[in-house]
Amino acid sequence: MIFNQIASRILAALLTIGVSQAMAAYPDKPITLYVAFSAGGTTDITARALAQGAEKILGVPITIENKGGGGATVANGLLATKKPDGYNLLATSTGSITVRPLLVKLAYAPKDFRVLIQYTSYIGGLVVRADAPYKTVNEFIDYAKAHPGMTYASSGPHTQQQVGVESFARCNGLTFKHMPTKGGSNSNTALMGSHVDFIAGSGSHLPLVEQGQFKELIIFHRDDRDPTRMDIPVMKDINCPPTNPPNGMIIVSPAGLPDAIADKLSAAFKQVADSAEFKALLVKYNLPDTYMSGADVQKGFPAEIEWYKKYFSDIGMIKP
Amino acid sequence: MDLFDNILTGLSVAFQWHNLLFCFVGCFIGTLIGVLPGLGPVGAMSILLPITFGISPVTAIIMLSGIYYGAQYGGSATSILVGIPGEAASVVTTLDGHQMALQGRAGPALGISAFASFIAGTIGVLGLMLLAPPLASLALRFGPPEYFALMIMGLIILTYLAQKSMVKSLMMAGVGVLVGVVGLDTMTGMPRFTFGIPDLFDGVGIAPLAMGLFGVSEILLNVEQTIKQGVVVDRVKNLLPNLADWKASYKPILRGSFTGFLLGILPGGGAVLASFISYGTEKRLSKTPERFGHGAIEGVAAPEAANNSAAQAAFIPLLTLGVPANAVMGILLGALMIHGITPGPMMIEKNPELFWGTVTSMYLGNIMLLVLNLPLIGLWVKLLRVQYAVLFPLILFIALIGAYVINSSEMDLYLMLLFGVIGYLMRKFEYEPAPLVLAFVLSPILEDSLRQSLIISGGSMSIFVTRPISAGFLFLAALLLISAVLPSVRKKRSKLVAQADENN
Amino acid sequence: MNAERVGSLFWFILAAAAIYGSLDLGLGSMGQPGSGFLTFVAGSFVALMAIIIFVQSYRSDPASQKRVAQLWQGVKWQRAIVITILIAVFIMVFETLGFFICSFALLFIIMKWLEGLDWKTSVLVPAVTIGCTYLLFKTVLKISLPAGIFGF
Numbered sequence: 001m002i003f004n005q006i007a008s009r010i011l012a013a014l015l016t017i018g019v020s021q022a023m024a025a026y027p028d029k030p031i032t033l034y035v036a037f038s039a040g041g042t043t044d045i046t047a048r049a050l051a052q053g054a055e056k057i058l059g060v061p062i063t064i065e066n067k068g069g070g071g072a073t074v075a076n077g078l079l080a081t082k083k084p085d086g087y088n089l090l091a092t093s094t095g096s097i098t099v100r101p102l103l104v105k106l107a108y109a110p111k112d113f114r115v116l117i118q119y120t121s122y123i124g125g126l127v128v129r130a131d132a133p134y135k136t137v138n139e140f141i142d143y144a145k146a147h148p149g150m151t152y153a154s155s156g157p158h159t160q161q162q163v164g165v166e167s168f169a170r171c172n173g174l175t176f177k178h179m180p181t182k183g184g185s186n187s188n189t190a191l192m193g194s195h196v197d198f199i200a201g202s203g204s205h206l207p208l209v210e211q212g213q214f215k216e217l218i219i220f221h222r223d224d225r226d227p228t229r230m231d232i233p234v235m236k237d238i239n240c241p242p243t244n245p246p247n248g249m250i251i252v253s254p255a256g257l258p259d260a261i262a263d264k265l266s267a268a269f270k271q272v273a274d275s276a277e278f279k280a281l282l283v284k285y286n287l288p289d290t291y292m293s294g295a296d297v298q299k300g301f302p303a304e305i306e307w308y309k310k311y312f313s314d315i316g317m318i319k320p
Numbered sequence: 321m322d323l324f325d326n327i328l329t330g331l332s333v334a335f336q337w338h339n340l341l342f343c344f345v346g347c348f349i350g351t352l353i354g355v356l357p358g359l360g361p362v363g364a365m366s367i368l369l370p371i372t373f374g375i376s377p378v379t380a381i382i383m384l385s386g387i388y389y390g391a392q393y394g395g396s397a398t399s400i401l402v403g404i405p406g407e408a409a410s411v412v413t414t415l416d417g418h419q420m421a422l423q424g425r426a427g428p429a430l431g432i433s434a435f436a437s438f439i440a441g442t443i444g445v446l447g448l449m450l451l452a453p454p455l456a457s458l459a460l461r462f463g464p465p466e467y468f469a470l471m472i473m474g475l476i477i478l479t480y481l482a483q484k485s486m487v488k489s490l491m492m493a494g495v496g497v498l499v500g501v502v503g504l505d506t507m508t509g510m511p512r513f514t515f516g517i518p519d520l521f522d523g524v525g526i527a528p529l530a531m532g533l534f535g536v537s538e539i540l541l542n543v544e545q546t547i548k549q550g551v552v553v554d555r556v557k558n559l560l561p562n563l564a565d566w567k568a569s570y571k572p573i574l575r576g577s578f579t580g581f582l583l584g585i586l587p588g589g590g591a592v593l594a595s596f597i598s599y600g601t602e603k604r605l606s607k608t609p610e611r612f613g614h615g616a617i618e619g620v621a622a623p624e625a626a627n628n629s630a631a632q633a634a635f636i637p638l639l640t641l642g643v644p645a646n647a648v649m650g651i652l653l654g655a656l657m658i659h660g661i662t663p664g665p666m667m668i669e670k671n672p673e674l675f676w677g678t679v680t681s682m683y684l685g686n687i688m689l690l691v692l693n694l695p696l697i698g699l700w701v702k703l704l705r706v707q708y709a710v711l712f713p714l715i716l717f718i719a720l721i722g723a724y725v726i727n728s729s730e731m732d733l734y735l736m737l738l739f740g741v742i743g744y745l746m747r748k749f750e751y752e753p754a755p756l757v758l759a760f761v762l763s764p765i766l767e768d769s770l771r772q773s774l775i776i777s778g779g780s781m782s783i784f785v786t787r788p789i790s791a792g793f794l795f796l797a798a799l800l801l802i803s804a805v806l807p808s809v810r811k812k813r814s815k816l817v818a819q820a821d822e823n824n
Numbered sequence: 825m826n827a828e829r830v831g832s833l834f835w836f837i838l839a840a841a842a843i844y845g846s847l848d849l850g851l852g853s854m855g856q857p858g859s860g861f862l863t864f865v866a867g868s869f870v871a872l873m874a875i876i877i878f879v880q881s882y883r884s885d886p887a888s889q890k891r892v893a894q895l896w897q898g899v900k901w902q903r904a905i906v907i908t909i910l911i912a913v914f915i916m917v918f919e920t921l922g923f924f925i926c927s928f929a930l931l932f933i934i935m936k937w938l939e940g941l942d943w944k945t946s947v948l949v950p951a952v953t954i955g956c957t958y959l960l961f962k963t964v965l966k967i968s969l970p971a972g973i974f975g976f
Contacts (some may be wrong), residue, residue: 029968039650040643048654053367061369065652067522073509081518107504107511107521135779153774157507179464179775189587189643195463196776207642352960487880491835491873497866498842503861505849512859513845536911543907543938544899607855709939714953716907720914721927721957725969733915741908747893749831767862779855 026086026261030061033251034079036072036092037155040185041201041251042203042285047091047180049281050251053272058264059084068182071156072096077107084114084256085263093122095247099308102318103158110301114257116266116296118248119273120287124161125219126168126231127201129191130212137217137233141197144174151177152185154200161200164220164243168316171240171313188214203285221246228286244311250297266294326676327449333520333677334686339382342375346383346687350390357398357406357535358527358722361391365651378674380655382681385635388648389441389682392631393567393689396433397625400815401700402715404535406722408526408592408761409627412599414534415481416612416619423615426704428561430697432569432617433624435561440577440625441686444632447581448679455633456640456765459585465773465783469765469793470586474593475518476797478755479804480600481613487806488751493759499524500763507771519731528723530761532752536740539712541747544655560697561617569621572602576625584630587637587645591630592761597752598626604800632682639675829892839883842867905958906938922972927954 013102035050037043044066051062067075072092082088097110126137135139143151155185157180169176179196181187186203191199192213199205200267201216208214219232220243226232251269254261272278273291282289292300312318333339353359355450365384371603387814392409399410400417413433420429447455462470475493482489502513503523514520561569579601580594602622603612612619634645635652644650661671704711723736743753785791842863852858881889914930931950935941961969 039653044650044654045657048657052654057590058342063369064650065362068503069506070509074504077509077511079505080519080520083679105510107589149778177775177778179772181772182506185643189460189462189641192641193460193463372912485877487873487876491870491877494866494870494873495838498838498863498870501842501863501866508859510849510859512849512863513842527953540904540907543903544901569858580889710935710945710949713934713939714949716911717927717931717950717953717959720911721923721961721969724918725961728970730915730919733918737908737911737915740911744904749827751831763862770862774854774857777855780854807844 014109017076024183026264027058027060029087030063031058031087033062033064033088034075034088034090035066035089036065036068036075036096037244038068038069038181038186038310039066039184039202040188041155041183042122042287042302043093044183044185044209045285046249046278046287047206047251047289050091050119050269052201053251053275053278054265054304057268057271066183068186070154070158071100071154071159071162071180073100073106073108073156076113078313079109079252079254080112082244082254082255084258086253086257086261089116089251089253089265090251091251093160094118094297094304095122095245097252098304099247100158100306102308110253110305113252114255114262115264115297116251116253117189117269117273117277117294118250118290118292119269120249120295121246121290123158123203123219123246123286123288124164124221125201125205125216126165127191127197127209127214127216128198130215132198132215134217135215137238141172141174141238141289144172144176148175149177150197151179151195152178152200152228153181153189153190155183155202156180159197159200159202160221160244160247164201167243168218168220168235168240168313171235172238182223203287206285220244226286234291244308246288248292250294262294277320282318326672327680328759328820329554330346330675330680332677333673333680339376339379339532339677339681342379342383343386343685344688345496346386347390347685347692350387350392351394351689352390353387353395354391354394354406355398355723357395357404357531357719358724360407360527361388361725362647362651363646367448367650368611369655377656377661378538378677381652381674381678382685383676384652384655385682386685386688389631389685389689391690392628393434393693395778396437397430397693397696397700398427398432400620401704403538404715404719405530405757406527408530408757409595409630410609411530411534411592411754411757412481412623414561414597414622416614416616418737419613419615420584420617420620421704425615425617426472426701427697428565429620430619431560431694432565432621434693434697436569436573436576436621436625436779437628438630438686438690439573440580441632442683443577444581444584444629445679445683445686446628448632448636448682449676450452452636455582455585457638459587460641461789462586464769464776466791466793467586467769468773469784469790469797470593471762471769473793473797473800474597474762475759476804477597477600478758479672479730479759480603480800481559481754484750489755491775492751492753492755496756496759496761497766499529500760501767505593506764506768509535514705517731519729524735524760525723525726525732526757526761528732529739531719531723532739533746534741534758535715535752536736537743537747538746539716540740542708544710557658560694565617568617570597572622573625575601576622577629580626581633583626584633585636585645587643590634590645591627592758594626596758598622604803611629612770628686634683635678639678710747745795793805825892829878830892832877834887835879836871839871839874841869841962841976848934851954887939903938904937909932910934915961919970920972922936923958924954925972 033047036043043046048064051064055062067078073096075090076092076096079090097113100106134143152309183299184202187199188205190196190209197233205214209216219234221240222234350361353361365387381479394409395406396413399405399414403414403418405411405414417429477648479489481485502520504521505512511521576598579598583594584590599619599622602618634649637643637645638652640651644653718753721734723732747755773783784794846860846863846867847862850858851860851864914926918926927947928950932946
C-alpha cells in the first residue's frame with residue numbers, strides 16, 4: 001500500500017520533470033514543416049521563406065517536406081495523425097480545412113488542427129499559353145463553346161482556384177475536363193508542354209506570365225480589378241457573379257498543441273512575416289498582405305463554413 | 321566561342337578556394353550519409369541548409385550538390401559491401417555488386433562503381449553544358465500519357481532482372497505496385513489500406529522496404545547457416561578492376577550514361593528508372609545473360625553510370641525551367657529562393673556564374689569523390705573480412721538506426737522487420753525482392769499518370785497510342801515482353817518436338 | 825506440401841484481399857478512375873500470375889520441386905527466429921529505454937549469447953560502434969536519438 005503510494009509519487013515526479021523539461025527545452029530538435037502542395041508553388045515558396053526566417057529565431061533547423069495531392073487533403077490528413085508536440089507543422093489553405101469537408105468525405109476535420117498564423121491569401125485566375133488562338137477572355141469563351149471538353153490542370157480537386165474555374169464555367173455554360181495535379185508548378189509544367197488547354201493559375205504562374213509564356217485572361221477571387229494589373233478583367237466584367245472569396249495561406253499544427261509552444265511559434269512566424277524580405281516576396285507573386293493571428297483565423301471558421309455552404313448550395317454543388 | 325567562355329567563367333568560379341572547400345565538405349558529408357543506409361541526402365541537405373545562409377548562393381549550391389553526389393557514391397558502397405540498398409537508386413547495384421563482394425571481388429566492384437560514376441558524371445556535365453535547353457523542352461513534352469507508357473515499359477524491363485521465373489518477377493512487380501498504393505490517395509486524400517494506423521498515412525517508406533527485403537532478410541538467411549566465416553571468400557583477389565573488367569564495362573558505362581542522362585531529366589523517378597533500365601538493357605544485350613545476378617561486372621557498371629548521369633540531368637529541369645525534378649531539387653530550389661534567385665527559363669541568362677559555376681563544380685565534385693573513394697576501397701575490403709558473427713550485428717544495428725532516423729518513427733522499424741521476414745520467406749520460396757521494390761517506387765507515378773491520362777482523354781485508352789512518344793514506349797514495352805517470353809516458348813516447342821520425334 | 829503451390833496460394837490470397845479492398849474504395853469510371861482502380865488492376869494481375877504458377881507446378885517435373893519442409897532442412901532456422909524476436913523486442917523498448925541501453929543490449933546479447941563470442945569482443949565492439957554512431961549523428965548530422973526515461 002505504502003509502496004504503491006511512494007512508487008506512484010516517484011513516477012509522477014519523474015513524469016513532471018520529463019514533461020516540463022520537454023516544454024522548457026522547446027525546440028531542441030529540427031522541426032518538420034510540411035507543405036500541402038508541390039515544390040515551386042506559392043504555398044511552397046512562401047513556406048520556405050518563413051521557415052528560413054524562423055529557423056534563425058528558433059535556433060533549430062526547419063525542414064520542408066512537400067506532400068502535395070488531393071488539393072491539400074493528403075497533407076492535412078497526414079498532419080492530423082501527428083503528435084501535437086510542435087515538431088510537426090503544415091503550410092496549407094484554410095479552404096482545404098473548412099470548406100472541403102462540405103464537398104467530400106475526408107480523413108480529418110477542422111477540429112484536428114490548431115492554426116498558428118495566416119500570412120497571406122491565395123490568388124487565382126484562368127491562365128492560358130501566350131501563343132493560344134484566343135487573346136481575350138471573350139475569345140476564349142467563344143472558343144470553348146465551339147470546342148467543348150477543354151482540359152485544364154489545377155492544384156487539386158476543389159481547391160480555391162478550381163472552384164473558381166468551375167464558377168466561370170457554370171456562368172458561361174461551358175464544360176471542362178479537370179486534371180488535378182499536386183501543385184501550381186506541376187500545372188505550369190503541364191501547360192508549358194501543352195498537355196492541357198489552360199490552368200487554374202494559383203500564383204506561381206506569374207513569373208511565366210511576365211516572361212511572356214503564359215497569359216492570364218481573367219482574375220478570380222476579387223470583386224474589382226487588381227490595381228497592379230488593370231488590363232485583366234474580373235468576373236463582373238463579363239457579367240458573371242463573383243467567384244469564391246480567397247482562402248488564407250496558414251500554418252497549422254495538430255490540435256492540442258500547448259499554448260506555450262504555439263505562442264512561441266506564432267511569434268517567430270509573425271516576426272518573419274513582418275520582415276521586409278518576406279513582404280517583398282509577397283509582392284513578387286502578387287500575394288496580398290493579409291496577416292491574421294491563428295486565433296482570429298479559427299474564430300472565423302464557422303462564418304466561413306456557413307458562407308460556403310450557402311455558396312455551394314446556390315450554385316448547386318451541394319444540396320442545401 | 322560562347323561555350324568556351326562559359327566554361328572559363330565556370331572554372332573561375334569553381335576554383336575559388338571557398339567553393340573548393342565547401343565542395344569538399346559537401347562531398348565528404350554526403351559520402352558519410354550515403355554509407356549509412358536509410359538516411360539519404362534529402363534529410364542531410366535540409367538540416368545543413370542553414371549553414372548556407374552566410375555564404376554566397378553559388379557556394380551554397382555547390383556544397384549542397386556535393387552532398388547529393390557524395391550520398392550517391394556512399395550508397396553504392398553499402399549496396400555492394402553489405403547488400404543493403406539505402407535508397408531506391410542503389411537497389412539494382414546490389415544485385416550483382418553484392419554478389420561480386422561475396423566472391424572476393426569487392427574491390428573491383430567498388431572501383432568500377434566509382435569510375436563508372438565518374439565517367440558518367442563527365443558525360444553528364446558535357447550534356448548539361450551542351451544540351452540543357454533543348455533537353456528541357458523535350459522533357460516538357462512528357463505529359464501523363466508519356467509517363468504512363470514509360471512506367472509500363474519500366475515494369476516490363478523489371479522482369480529482365482529476373483534470374484529464374486519471369487512469371488514470378490512479373491508477379492513481384494504487381495505486388496510492388498500494390499504496396500505502393502498503401503497510404504493516402506493522392507487525388508482524393510482518402511486513406512487506403514492503412515488499417516487505421518496513422519503512421520501508414522504517408523505510405524510505406526522506401527528505406528524500410530528496401531532495407532528489410534534486402535538487408536534484414538539476408539541477415540536472417542545467413543544466421544541460419546552453420547558455417548561461420550567472413551562475409552567474403554578469404555582470398556581477396558585485387559583491389560581495382562583489371563583489364564578484363566574494363567573491357568567488359570566500358571560499353572555498359574557509356575550506354576548507361578546516356579540512358580541515365582535522358583531519363584534523369586524526367587521529374588519523378590528518373591534515377592531509379594535509369595538504373596534498372598540500363599541493367600535490363602545490358603542483360604538483354606549480353607551474350608551471356610545468365611551471369612547477371614551472380615556477379616557480372618556489367619551489372620554494376622551500367623546502373624552506377626546511369627544513376628550518376630541521371631543525378632546530373634535532374635538539375636536540368638530546375639536550372640532551366642525552375643521545376644524541381646525530385647525532393648533534392650526541391651531543396652535546391654528553396655536554397656536558390658532564399659538567395660533571391662528565381663530559377664526559371666531566364667536564370668541562365670541572368671545568373672550565368674551560378675549555372676556554369678555549378679556545372680563545373682559538379683565536375684570537380686566528381687573528381688573529388690573519386691579521389692576520396694578509391695583509397696577507401698582498401699579499408700572497406702578489410703572490413704568485410706571481419707568475422708560475420710561480429711559483422712552482422714553491427715550491420716543490423718546500422719540498419720535499425722538508419723531506418724529510425726528518417727522519420728524518428730518506430731513504425732518504420734516495425735515495417736523493416738516485417739519486410740525482413742517477408743523477404744526471408746520470399747527468398748526461401750524463390751521470389752525475388754528487386755522487382756517488388758522497383759515497382760513500388762514506380763507505383764505512385766504509374767497511378768497518377770494513368771488517372772490523369774484518362775481524365776484528359778475522357779476515359780478513352782486510345783490516348784496512349786495516338787500520342788507518338790507514348791505509343792513508342794508502349795510498342796517498345798510490347799517488343800520487350802515478347803522477346804522475353806519467346807525464348808522459353810521456343811524452348812518448350814523444341815522440347816515438344818523432340819519428344820514427338822522420340823515417340824516416333 | 826509443394827512449395828510452389830503454397831507460395832502461389834499465399835500471393836493469391838493477398839491479391840484477392842487487394843481486389844476486395846479495391847472494390848470497397850470504388851473503381852470509378854474510365855473517364856474518372858476511382859481510388860481503387862489501379863489496385864483492382866494490379867491485384868487481378870497478381871492473382872492471374874499466382875494461378876499461372878500454381879498450374880505450372882503441376883506441369884513441371886515433380887522431382888525438381890521442393891516441399892515446404894525441405895526449404896528449412898539443414899539450416900538452423902531457430903537462430904533466425906531468435907534474431908527476429910530480439911529485433912522485435914528492441915523496437916518495442918527503443919523509445920522507452922533509449923538509444924544507448926537498447927543498442928548495447930541488442931549487440932551484446934547477439935554477440936555473447938547467440939554467437940558465443942568472448943567478453944572482450946562482445947563489450948568493446950558494441951561500445952565503440954555505438955559511441956561513434958552517436959557522435960556522428962549528434963555532431964555532424966544534428967539528429968537526436970531517443971533518450972529514454974533514464975535521460976540518456
